[in-house]
Amino acid sequence: MLVRILVLALLLVGCGAESGHEPTAHAVHPAPIVATSPEVPRFEPPPVGSYELPTIQHVDEYELVSSDGTVAPLLGLVAGEAAIVSFVYLSCGQACPLATATLHQLDATLARDEVLAGRVQLVSVSFDPERDTPEALATLRQGLAPQGRWRFLTANDPAEIAPVLADFGQDAVWIPERDGHAPAKLRHVLKLFLVDADGSVRNIYSTGFLDLRILVNDLRTVLGEFG
Amino acid sequence: MFRCVVVIWILAIALGPAAIADETCQSPYLPKIEGQEDYVYVWTLGVEGWGDGSDKVVTVGANPNRADYGKVVDSVSVGGRHEAHHGGFTDDRRHFWVGGLDDSMIYVFDVATDPAHPKLVKTIDDFVEASGGAVGPHGFYALPGRMLIPTLSNAKDYGGQAALVEYSNEGEHIVTHWLPEDAPYGYDARINANRNRLLTSSFTGHNNYMRNLADLMGDSEAMKNFGDSVIIWDFHARKPLQTLRIPVAPLEIRWAIKPEHDYAFIEAALTGELWTVLRTEDGSYEAVKSGEIGTREEQPLLAVDISISSDDRFLFVDTFMDGKVRVYDVSDPRNAKQIYERKIGAQVNMVSQSWDGKRIYFTSSLLANWDGTGHEDEQFLRAFDWNGEELTPTFEIDFEAEKLGRPHLMRFGQIGFWAGRDVGTAETLAGTP
Numbered sequence: 001m002l003v004r005i006l007v008l009a010l011l012l013v014g015c016g017a018e019s020g021h022e023p024t025a026h027a028v029h030p031a032p033i034v035a036t037s038p039e040v041p042r043f044e045p046p047p048v049g050s051y052e053l054p055t056i057q058h059v060d061e062y063e064l065v066s067s068d069g070t071v072a073p074l075l076g077l078v079a080g081e082a083a084i085v086s087f088v089y090l091s092c093g094q095a096c097p098l099a100t101a102t103l104h105q106l107d108a109t110l111a112r113d114e115v116l117a118g119r120v121q122l123v124s125v126s127f128d129p130e131r132d133t134p135e136a137l138a139t140l141r142q143g144l145a146p147q148g149r150w151r152f153l154t155a156n157d158p159a160e161i162a163p164v165l166a167d168f169g170q171d172a173v174w175i176p177e178r179d180g181h182a183p184a185k186l187r188h189v190l191k192l193f194l195v196d197a198d199g200s201v202r203n204i205y206s207t208g209f210l211d212l213r214i215l216v217n218d219l220r221t222v223l224g225e226f227g
Numbered sequence: 228m229f230r231c232v233v234v235i236w237i238l239a240i241a242l243g244p245a246a247i248a249d250e251t252c253q254s255p256y257l258p259k260i261e262g263q264e265d266y267v268y269v270w271t272l273g274v275e276g277w278g279d280g281s282d283k284v285v286t287v288g289a290n291p292n293r294a295d296y297g298k299v300v301d302s303v304s305v306g307g308r309h310e311a312h313h314g315g316f317t318d319d320r321r322h323f324w325v326g327g328l329d330d331s332m333i334y335v336f337d338v339a340t341d342p343a344h345p346k347l348v349k350t351i352d353d354f355v356e357a358s359g360g361a362v363g364p365h366g367f368y369a370l371p372g373r374m375l376i377p378t379l380s381n382a383k384d385y386g387g388q389a390a391l392v393e394y395s396n397e398g399e400h401i402v403t404h405w406l407p408e409d410a411p412y413g414y415d416a417r418i419n420a421n422r423n424r425l426l427t428s429s430f431t432g433h434n435n436y437m438r439n440l441a442d443l444m445g446d447s448e449a450m451k452n453f454g455d456s457v458i459i460w461d462f463h464a465r466k467p468l469q470t471l472r473i474p475v476a477p478l479e480i481r482w483a484i485k486p487e488h489d490y491a492f493i494e495a496a497l498t499g500e501l502w503t504v505l506r507t508e509d510g511s512y513e514a515v516k517s518g519e520i521g522t523r524e525e526q527p528l529l530a531v532d533i534s535i536s537s538d539d540r541f542l543f544v545d546t547f548m549d550g551k552v553r554v555y556d557v558s559d560p561r562n563a564k565q566i567y568e569r570k571i572g573a574q575v576n577m578v579s580q581s582w583d584g585k586r587i588y589f590t591s592s593l594l595a596n597w598d599g600t601g602h603e604d605e606q607f608l609r610a611f612d613w614n615g616e617e618l619t620p621t622f623e624i625d626f627e628a629e630k631l632g633r634p635h636l637m638r639f640g641q642i643g644f645w646a647g648r649d650v651g652t653a654e655t656l657a658g659t660p
Contacts, residue, residue, distance in 0.1 A: 043423035051464035054402045056372055057395045127650050162651025169372055169396050171319035173647040173656065187647065189258060189319050191371055204372035206256055206318065208420035214463065 045213045048220040055200040059167045059193075064125065064160070067137035067152040074123065074153065074164065077197040082222050083121040084215065085193040087170050089128035090136055095190035095207075100124060102192065102210050104144055109212055111147035115225045116216070122150040125164065127172050127186055129155040168193055168201070196222055250582040250639055251537050252481060254369035255420050256318045261582050265290045266300065266342060266640035269608055270325045271632040272595055273308040278630035282311035284325065284336055284345050285631050286640070287608060287624055289586070297610070297622030299629055301344045305334045310437070310595060313636045315367030317374065317396045321645065322348070323638060324374055326364035328594075329437060331355050331378075333364055335398060339645040340656055349398050355382050357400035361390040362433055368416055372396055377416040380433035387432035387452055389413025391465070410470045412454025417480040417491065418462055424512075425462040426491055426504065428477045429454025440597040444527075457493060457504060459512050471514040473502045481535040481542070483560070488539055490560045494520060494530040501530075501544065503560045518555060518563030520544055531593060532577045536584040541615075543578045547593050550575045550605075552618070569618050573605040574598065579637040580613070587611045587618060591626075592633030608634050 059075075066072035075083050086103055088096035103122045110116050126132035137152040144150070155161050165172055172188040192205040194215075202222050205215065250259055267289045273281040281304035288295030309327025316323055321339035326332065335349035355362055363379035376392040388411040393401040406413055412429030419426075430436070431453045435443055443449055453476045459469040475497040482491040489506035493514075501518035521528045528546035535542050535557070542555045542563065552575065554567040577590045589609045592598050599605070606626040611618040626634050645656045 042421050045423070046461055046464035046466070051461075051466065052402075054393075056401055057397060057399070158651045160651070162649070165650060169319075171321060172650040173645055174650060175647045186650065187645070189371075193372075201372070204370075206371040208255055209371065 045211065045217050048217045048225070051221065053194075053202040053218060053222055055202060056204060057169065057201045058199050059195060059201060060199065062160075062164050062167075064153040064155050064164075065129075065134055067134050067141050067154075069134040072151065072153060074125065075121070075195060075199065077121065077195070079197050080223065081119050081121065081197050082202075082219055083123055083193075083195045084219075085123045085125065085168070085195055087125050087127055087165065087168070087172065087188070087191070089126050089186060090132050090140065091128070091184060092186065095188065098207070098210070099190055099192060100140075100144070102212070102215075103150065104146075105212055106215055107144075107146050107148050107150050109216060113216070116219055116223070117148060119223060120149065120219055122146070122148070124150070124152045125161075126152075126154040127161065127165075127188070129158050129161060194218055194222065251484065251580055251584075252534055253315065253638075254318070255418060256371055257316055257369045258320050259582055260639050260641045260644065262641070263290050263292075264581060264586075264639035265293065265642045267579075267588055267608065267610075268314075268323060268336075268338070268345065268638045268640055269590060269634045270311050270314045270636040271626065271634045272311040272592055273304070273632045274606075274627075275308075277627065277632055279304050280308065281306050281632075282309050282327065283632065284323070284334075285626075285634065286343060286345060289588075289610065289639070291621070295343075297624070299624060299631070302631060303336070303345055303347055305332070305347060305350075307332075308595070311632075311635060312594075313366050314638065315374070316369055316638065318369040318371050319396075322396065324367040325636070326354075326367065326376070328363045328365065328379065328433075331362055331364055333398075338640055342640040342642055342644065345640075351394075351398055354392075354400075358390065358392045358403045361392050361403055363389075363436070364392070365414060365430075366416055368418075370418075373401060375416055377413050377427060379413055379430055379436065385433040387412040387429075387435075387454060389429075389432075391416060391427065404465050406458065407467055407470070410454070410456035410458055410467075412456060414454070414476075414478050415480045417482055419482045419489075419491070420462075421486045422489065422506070423462050425460035425465075426480050426482070426493075427458045427460065428473075428480050428493055429456045430476055430478060430496075436594055436597075438596060440594075453497060457514065459504075469511055471504060471512065473500075473514050474498055477502065478531065479533045481533055483539045484535065484537055485539050488560070492517070492533060492535065492542055492557065492560070492563075494533050494544055496530050497527050499523070499526040499528050499530055499546075501542075501555065501563050503557075503563075505560065515561050517557070517561055518565070520553060521546060521549070525549070529593070531575075534578045534580050534587075536580065537582050538584070541584065543580065543587065545571070545575045545578045545589065547574055547576055547597075552578060552587075552589065567617060571609055572607055573603045577635060577637055579639070581639070585612060585614075586621075587613050588637050590634040590637060592635050595633065598633060606631075606633050608637070 062074040194203040283304040286301040310329035314325030333351035336345040360382040361378040368375040414430040499520040503517040555563040609623040
C-alpha cells in the first residue's frame with residue numbers, strides 16, 4: 001500500500017515571562033526546520049496553460065491583524081498578482097503543519113522563480129486568534145524565515161474570523177473537551193486557496209492535490225505566464 | 228512565574244486518497260467514518276398514494292447500541308417526484324446533495340448541524356439552464372470546495388450525450404465539460420488522485436431511462452442507445468486521454484483503495500460481466516474482462532451496483548432482476564472469483580458497506596419505471612453483518628409499510644462527527660457532550 005508518509009518536525013522554542021493575564025513577547029530561538037518531502041507524486045502534471053481554472057467562488061477583502069501587530073488586508077493583491085491562502089492554528093497537530101510545510105516549500109520555490117517571484121503572496125491565517133497572537137505568529141514567521149511575500153494574519157476577536165471562513169467555505173469546528181477545559185483542537189479539512197487579484201478562487205487544494213508542481217503550474221496558468 | 232513555551236509540530240500524515248477515502252466507495256477528498264455509523268441516509272423516490280407521495284431523504288438508525296436502531300428516525304420530503312436517484316457529501320461532509328434524474332432538480336441538505344435530522348437548506352432548480360443543457364444529474368462527487376456531477380443526458384434531444392458538470396459547494400455552476408462525440412454517454416465519475424486520473428462510464432439517455440423497462444427491452448432500436456465507453460481523463464486538466472470499450476452499459480466504477488493497486492472494477496450491466504481497468508507499463512490503461520455475473524442464459528440480470536471492501540479483497544455485486552448479491556474475491560484483479568451469493572429480495576439495487584467491511588446495506592429500487600410490479604415490487608432497506616464468508620440479517624425497514632417510497636442511494640452519518648462549536652461563533656452542533 002502506497003501510503004505516502006510525511007514527517008515534518010518544526011521546532012520553535014520560545015521562553016518568556018508570563019505575568020498575570022497579559023501576553024508577553026517570547027524570546028525566540030528558532031531552530032532549523034527539518035522536513036522530508038512527500039513521496040514524489042506518481043503522475044506528470046499537465047503543462048502550464050494547457051488547461052483552464054474557472055472561478056470556483058469569489059471572496060471579499062478583509063482587514064485582519066498582521067504578525068507585526070498592524071492592521072493588514074487579507075489579500076492586498078494588485079493586478080497581475082495571486083495569493084495562496086491557508087488557514088492554520090499553532091496548536092494544530094496534524095493538517096496545519098502539512099499546509100505550512102507546503103507553503104514553506106512553495107516560498108523557497110517561488111524565490112527561485114524569475115517569473116513568479118514577487119507576484120505571489122502566501123498568506124497563513126489563524127483559526128485561533130485568542131491564542132495565536134501577533135507575537136506568537138511573529139515567532140512562527142521568524143522560525144520559517146520566508147524568502148518572499150509570506151504573511152501571517154490573526155484577528156483581534158475570534159468573531160472576526162468567522163465571516164472569513166464562511167466566505168472561503170473553510171469548515172472548522174472546535175472539538176469539545178469533556179473535562180470542561182476550553183477546546184484545544186479543531187476539526188477541519190485542510191485546504192489551500194489560490195486567489196487571483198479579482199478575489200476569484202481559481203483552485204482549492206486538499207491533501208490529494210498538495211503537489212508543488214501543480215501549485216506552481218496553476219499559478220503560472222492563472223497569471224498567464226505560459227512560457 | 229516563567230513559562231517555557233516549546234512548540235513542536237511533529238506530523239505523520241498519511242497522504243493520498245487512500246487515507247481519506249470514505250467508507251469504501253466515495254470521493255477520496257472526503258473525511259470518512261471509520262467506526263460505527265449511527266445513521267443511514269436513504270434518498271427515496273416518492274410513490275403516489277404512499278404517504279405524501281414525494282421524494283424524500285429518510286434517516287434510519289444504524290447503531291445497535293442506540294434505541295433508534297433499525298427504526299426510521301426522520302423523513303424530509305422535498306415536494307414532488309423527480310426520479311430521486313443518487314447523492315453525495317461535499318468535501319467537508321457537512322452537506323448532502325441529492326438529485327432527480329427526470330427534471331434535474333438538486334436538493335442540498337445540512338447533515339452537520341444535527342445528523343439525526345437532515346435539513347433542506349438549498350434547492351437548485353436551474354441546473355439544465357445553468358449547465359448549458361445537461362440533463363439528469365446522476366452522481367455527486369466531492370472535489371475540494373466543489374461537486375463533480377456526471378450527467379446522463381441533454382436538453383437538446385434527451386438522448387445519451389452527457390456531460391460532467393462542476394458546482395461550487397455554495398451551489399453555483401462553475402463549468403460544464405461535454406463528453407466526446409465518439410464516447411458521449413455518461414454515468415459514473417471516479418478519481419484516482421495518486422495518478423491524476425478520472426474514469427467515467429456510460430449508460431443511456433433520458434429517453435430510455437424514463438421508459439418502462441419491459442417496453443424498452445422490447446424496442447431493439449432503443450436498446451442500441453446504450454453506451455459502451457469508459458474514458459480515462461487527465462483529471463487536473465479535465466481532458467480525455469483514452470477511451471476503452473466495455474460492452475454494454477459499464478456503470479459503477481470502483482478504484483481499488485490501496486494506492487499501489489492501479490486498477491478499477493466496473494460492471495457491464497446488460498452483458499453481466501465484471502471488467503477491470505488496469506494501468507499498463509506505458510501509463511495507458513487496458514480493460515480486461517475479469518468475471519461473469521451469473522450465467523449467459525440468465526442475462527440480462529442487470530448488474531446495477533458494486534461495492535469494494537477497504538482491503539481491496541471483496542467486491543459485492545448486486546443484480547437487479549434476480550434480487551441477488553454475489554461476492555467476489557478480487558485479490559487477483561484479472562480473475563474475480565465468486566465466493567458467495569445470496570438472494571436479498573425480489574429485486575435489489577444499491578449496496579453500501581462500512582469501512583471495516585462488517586456491515587452491508589441493500590436497497591431495492593432502481594428507477595420508478597424499471598422496478599418490478601405486483602409482488603416483485605418489494606421496497607426495502609435490509610442490513611446484514613458480513614464475516615468474510617456469509618451475510619447474516621440484522622434489521623430491515625419495509626419502505627412500503629412505512630409509506631416512504633422506493634429507497635435508492637445510501638450514505639452514512641455519525642453523531643458527533645461534527646460535534647463542537649463552529650470557529651468564531653457560539654453555535655454548538657448536535658452530538659456535543
